[in-house]
Amino acid sequence: MGGMSVPFGLQPTVKIVQAGDPVLRSSTPEWDDSLERTELEALVELMRSTMHAAPGVGLAAPQIGLSLRLAVLEDLWPIDQETAAAKEREPLEFMAAIDPRYEAVGARTATHFEGCLSVRGYTASVERPADILASWTDLEGVRHERELHGWQARIFQHETDHLNGMLYLDKAEPRSLCTEENFARLWSYEEPETVREGLGF
Ligand code: ZN
Secondary structure, three states: OEOOOOOOOOOOOOOOOOOOOHHHHOEOOOOOOOOOHHHHHHHHHHHHHHHHHOOEOEEEHHHHOOOOOEEEEEEOOOOOHHHHHHHOOOOEEEEEEEEEEEEEOOOOEEEEEEOOOOOOOEEEEEEEEOEEEEEEEOOOOOEEEEEEEHHHHHHHHHHHHHOEOOOHHHOEOHHHOEEHHHHHHHHOOOOHHHHHHHHOO
């Protein structure tokens, strides 16, 4: 997922694959533990620095051209209180998630504009479950289960969807599609109803 612009130090990064590349549209195979631990750690570090530099709050392996059930997530960027409240956003500590999965908990949903590092320059409104039960395996091989809410739940869903060949656009309201530039200029401070009315969705 895309994030806010904060400069970052010089760390190795790799190119982020853009929409239209079939690697983003293929389901990743089952995780098979074929990576050596040191290789896996190096890959996670590379994904983390690539995510930071982008900048973003999540990056899935297919986004760097690897069909692996692996994603990194971290959302510690500074954010104003009003935006945090509107997005139900709590900081998310760094997480390397092997084989992440989720299911909705309850029927509550949230609708927000979302972006993707593989769909550069655009943003669109996506309705998603607001509360999920997330599960993933860590680098030690331990399986975790945790309820996530709000923006944390959104990031987790977005990254997990990447491993199933999906982009956020598949779930977005088509008429809400904006360039990031137009969104910042016209809609970022408007009430959701105003945006809906203005764009007709
Ligand atoms: Zn994405």
